[in-house]
Amino acid sequence: MNIDLKGKTAIVTGSTAGIGRATAEGLARAGASVVISGRGTSRVDEAVRQIRQAVPGSEVAGVAADLATVEGVGAFIAQAPDADILVNNVGTAHIRDYNGIEDVAKIPDEDWLGLFELNVMSGVRMTRHYLPRMVKKSWGRVVFVSSESAVNIPKEMLDYGVTKTAQLAVSRGLAEAVAGTGVTVNAVLPGPTRSEILGDFMAKQAEANGITLEQAEQGFLKAMRPTTLIQRFATTEEVANMIIYTCSDQASATTGAALRVDGGVVRFVA
Template sequence: MKIDLTGRAAIITGSTAGIGRATEGLARAGAAVIVNGRTQARVDAAVREMRAAFPGSDISGIAADLSTAEGASAFVAAAPEADILVNNVGTAFLRDYQGIDDIAAIPDADWLGLFQLNVMSGVRLSRHYLTRMVASGWGRVVFVSSESAVNTPKEMLDYGVTKTAQLAVSRGLAEAVAGTGVTVNAVLPGPTRSEILGDYVAKQAKANGITPGQAEQEFLRTLRPTTLIGRFAATDEVANMIVYACSDQASATTGAALRVDGGVVRFVA
């Protein structure tokens, strides 16, 4: 299968590291790509790296805090048009769960902050770009959710809630643009060697005097024992699914929750 996105303009939010950064496959397929991050320094570094990797490609960057309405407004003012929107930006608070008191101790600021970044960033950008995609008769929107959307983690309950919300938003938007040539999907990664989880594993390894590889296996054993691949996914393994969902070849895939979870979730639907 050869994916050709020549002439398409793609936005990848939260793309200075992790899964978003690995979604550079859109540039490899010929799309003009806009990189996004919170700081200009990280955006500039990612743009330099991608331009070096794909000489001649149209790659630019916009620094904006998409957890705020003001940041989203500034972003769309700088990039008013797009054919592809990958709503990847997000974060999580990984906690050592000991009991219900840990859930009770999650402050309102954590709940609201995660919702603003993980959910509302995608809502704000989607409502801007979708109208333009529908008018042109072609478009792709992908929400990067998580297996935590359907396998709610007690150690990250607030995060799981935001990822479930993303599924509701993506399905609802897919219904709203039915028959227009625009598709909306969600991708559900499992444990992945991203920046956030990688940092957590490194800290656990140091604290317990073990290697990062051993810490990764301990994470899976205690928190994701149903994994079928027995390892964390690489970011590009997740990004490959995102790129496919953005392609012409994926024109019959919409309203879907596409799992790249390593088999963690124990149902077949």
């Protein structure tokens, strides 16, 4: 399959590392002009440099802004006012030990609200600006990077799971709102992935227990995601492949969908 996105401008939020970084590079390889986003200027600049080096001749720009805030989204939009493709990838999680209901009850309001602002409202605010412009052009792609945790709520990351479920509702509702316009809105649900957040957590676990990274990952899967069918962590490139396809002309009949790249963790057919 030849995915050609020449002439399209793509924004990928949270794209200095992990799934966002792999997605930005993949979109650049497909010919899109890509806008990188992150909170810090140095990391944004470095990601831009790396992608330009990896994809000679690519058009890559970067904008540093905190998309968890209204002001940050406004600053981003001021520098990149138009896009054909929007990948709402930015997000984070608080990975905690779970020893019972007491741990869930102790999650403070600031954790709940902070995750909701970043994981959910960043995508709401960004889409609120770019989606009407896509509709006017009768072509556009919006992708929310959710998680298998949206449908397989983890007790050790309850607040994270709730935000990922909210993304599915937002994605489906927006797809309904733009029905018949040539614009699609979808969600992609990765499973355990060697991304920056989970990868760093696994590396710390490996070091603390004097084991290899692979052993730490296998321990996590057996304890927390025993239903995995691939029995390993996915790579960021494997997840990005689904996102890039969803951004393409070839995916024109796919909208309002929740597309799983979870390695078979979620045990239902649909």
